[in-house]
Amino acid sequence: MTDTTAGRVTRTVTRLADGRELIYFDDEPGAGPRPPDTRPLPPSRPVVELRHDVLHDEWVTVTTHRNTRTFLPDAAACPLCPSRDGRRSEIPADDYDVVVFENRFPSFAAGAADELDPVDGEALFARRPGAGRCEVVCFSSDHAASLGSLPPRRIRTVIEAWADRTAELSALPAVEQVFCFENRGEEIGVTLHHPHGQIYAYPFVPPRTRQVLASLERAGGRDLFGEVLAAERRAGTRIVVDGEHWTAFVPAAARWPVQLHLYPRRHVAGFPGLREEERAELAELYPMLLRACDAYYDDDAPLPYVAAWRQAPRGADGVYRLHLELFSIRRAPGRLKYLAGSESGMAAWINDVAPEQVAERLREVVAKMH
Numbered sequence: 001m002t003d004t005t006a007g008r009v010t011r012t013v014t015r016l017a018d019g020r021e022l023i024y025f026d027d028e029p030g031a032g033p034r035p036p037d038t039r040p041l042p043p044s045r046p047v048v049e050l051r052h053d054v055l056h057d058e059w060v061t062v063t064t065h066r067n068t069r070t071f072l073p074d075a076a077a078c079p080l081c082p083s084r085d086g087r088r089s090e091i092p093a094d095d096y097d098v099v100v101f102e103n104r105f106p107s108f109a110a111g112a113a114d115e116l117d118p119v120d121g122e123a124l125f126a127r128r129p130g131a132g133r134c135e136v137v138c139f140s141s142d143h144a145a146s147l148g149s150l151p152p153r154r155i156r157t158v159i160e161a162w163a164d165r166t167a168e169l170s171a172l173p174a175v176e177q178v179f180c181f182e183n184r185g186e187e188i189g190v191t192l193h194h195p196h197g198q199i200y201a202y203p204f205v206p207p208r209t210r211q212v213l214a215s216l217e218r219a220g221g222r223d224l225f226g227e228v229l230a231a232e233r234r235a236g237t238r239i240v241v242d243g244e245h246w247t248a249f250v251p252a253a254a255r256w257p258v259q260l261h262l263y264p265r266r267h268v269a270g271f272p273g274l275r276e277e278e279r280a281e282l283a284e285l286y287p288m289l290l291r292a293c294d295a296y297y298d299d300d301a302p303l304p305y306v307a308a309w310r311q312a313p314r315g316a317d318g319v320y321r322l323h324l325e326l327f328s329i330r331r332a333p334g335r336l337k338y339l340a341g342s343e344s345g346m347a348a349w350i351n352d353v354a355p356e357q358v359a360e361r362l363r364e365v366v367a368k369m370h
C-alpha cells in the first residue's frame with residue numbers, strides 16, 4: 001500500500017483479492033489504512049480479443065466473459081457501495097470519497113496472449129489480443145447520489161482522479177487513447193445504478209478519433225478546435241455558458257436530440273494538462289451543466305446521457321484538444337431516439353431538433369438555477 005498526496009487529493013493504491021488494482025482518492029488527507037479485500041475471488045483472467053474489419057478498417061472487441069456481468073442489482077447487493085454490515089463489495093473500505101479500480105469484466109486487459117493467429121487462419125481476418133485497460137470510477141459512496149448532485153470539492157477529486165489515471169494509462173505501451181466517460185440511465189444501458197463512470201484505455205485509435213485526426217491533417221496544422229470554439233462564440237446562438245476558462249455550447253451540427261459540448265478555452269490535450277484555475281472552474285461548471293440537463297425536460301426524470309470526455313490520442317497532444325461531448329437519446333418526455341437505419345446502417349445522422357433550440361432551452365434552465 002502506498003500513500004502519496006497528488007495535488008489536491010490523497011491517493012492510496014491497494015490490490016483486490018484477485019490481483020486487480022484499486023485506488024482511493026480522498027478529498028482530505030488522514031483517512032488512515034484501508035482494510036484488505038478478504039473475498040475468496042479466483043484470479044482475474046479476462047478473455048479479450050480484437051478482430052479487424054478489413055472493409056471499414058476498424059477493430060472490433062470480442063469479449064466472451066462480459067455476458068455474465070452483474071445486471072441491475074438492488075442497492076443491498078450493489079458491488080460499488082462500500083463494504084458494510086458484513087456485506088463485502090468491490091470496495092473493501094466501509095466508506096470512500098472517490099475510488100477507481102480495474103473492471104472485473106473488462107473490454108480490454110493486459111496479460112492476454114502476445115499475439116493471435118487470424119480468425120480461421122484467414123489472413124484477411126486479423127486478430128490480436130485486447131491489451132489495454134478498463135477501470136471503474138465511483139464518484140461517491142452514496143448509492144442514491146449522482147455526479148451532478150455532488151459538491152464542487154468532490155467533483156474536483158473526480159477531476160484529479162481522471163488526470164491521474166490518464167497520465168498513468170497513457171504511459172502503458174499498448175495504449176493509444178484514454179477515454180473517461182459516464183453512461184447514465186437505464187435507457188443508455190447502464191447495468192449498475194450507483195453513481196460511477198468508466199475509463200477505457202484503448203489499444204487502438206477509435207474510429208471517431210481517427211476521423212478527427214484526418215480532419216486536422218487536412219486542415220494542415222490549423223487549430224480546428226480553436227476555430228470551432230471561436231466561431232461558436234462569435235455566433236453566440238448556441239452558447240449555453242461562457243465561463244472564464246470553459247465554454248459550453250450545442251454544436252452547429254449536433255446529431256442528438258440533446259447534445260452539449262464543453263471546451264477549455266486554451267489548447268489542452270487532456271486532464272493532466274489542466275491548470276489549477278481550469279480545474280477549479282470545471283468543478284463548479286460541470287455539475288451545474290449536468291443538473292441543467294436533468295431539468296431539460298419537464299418530466300422530473302433524470303436525463304439519460306453519455307458524457308464522453310475525449311482527450312488527445314498518443315502523439316497528437318499538439319493538435320487534439322480535450323473536450324466533453326455529452327448527449328442524450330431522450331427526444332421528448334418518455335420518448336427515445338433509436339439509432340435506426342440511417343444512423344446504424346450508414347452512420348449518417350438525422351436530427352429532428354434544431355441545435356439553436358436546444359441551446360435556448362439549456363440557457364433557460366441554467367438561468368433558473370441562479
Ligand SMILES: [Zn+2]
Pocket residue numbers: 075078079080081142143194
Ligand atoms: Zn451502490
